[in-house]
Amino acid sequence: MLKVGLTGGIGAGKSEVSRLLAGYGAVLIDADRIAREVVEPGTPGLAAVVEEFGAGVLTADGTLDRPKLGAVVFSDTDRLAALNAIVHPLVGVRSAELERAAGPDSVVVHDVPLLTENGLAPLYDLVVVVDASPETQLDRLVRLRGMTESEARARMAAQATREQRRAVADLIIGNDGPLADLEPRVREVWSELTGRAAAG
Missing domain, CATH: 3.40.50.300 (P-loop containing nucleotide triphosphate hydrolases)
Incomplete structure (x- = not known):
């Protein structure tokens, strides 16, 4: 591989x-796409984001309100670091799973x-x-x-x-x-x- x-x-x-x-x-492993998947409704990732940032970062249907969360984290490096600390490890785990599923060649x-x-x-x-x-x-x-x-x-x-x-x-x-x-x-x-x- x-x-x-x-x-x-x-x-x-x-x-x-x-x-x-x-x-x-x-075999394409898209970090951005995985970063969206790990915070979909019902995931532990989304629960962790809500615990950290509050329910105000959700839309009415319970999905992550990306523009609202973006407004919080992109103006504050500490908040961005807190978000990355939740999302990056989850992306790493999922990427490794996808990589293991690929053939040896x-x-x-x-x-x-x-x-x-x-x-x-x-x-x-x-x-x-x-x-x-x-x-x-x-x-x-x-x-x-x-x-x-x-x-x-x-x-x-x-x-x-x-x-x-x-x-x-x-x-x-x-x-x-x-x-x-x-x-x-x-x-x-x-x-x-x-x-x-x-x-x-």
Whole structure:
């Protein structure tokens, strides 16, 4: 099994690369998706969040009110740390379960947005960084996601720098061009990953 960490700055195109790799046969473990699953209604995770933050972070139907919780934690590092202390271990346990379920010859791709920021590179056999220039990221966030320029710049500034991400990369997928240019590069990377998995 080859454990791959996949990361990239907001708007770099990491989700697209994830989708392509899964299409080629990678076992995809998406940290963001798991983070949502572990706080669904009825889970111990949601109960722990309510115990920590109060019932005010729930919607009328008992699901987590993400915007409301976000407003609390993103303006207060201590509250964010409290939330992470609940969610991160649960994500870790679920990720490990999914990894164990993959076959011994699998290429397991962990899609981890904050891999660089949280110093997680050593957990993987290989780190793949989806890289785009800040200008490209800004353009995509404004044009495709409807953010204002100041919102986009704030989100980008909250993440690791391009240089920090590139420093932890074993393989870099450049994604400043159109989608058509991305697929051949991802295919090359996939063949490199499967080669390494087969070599053990």
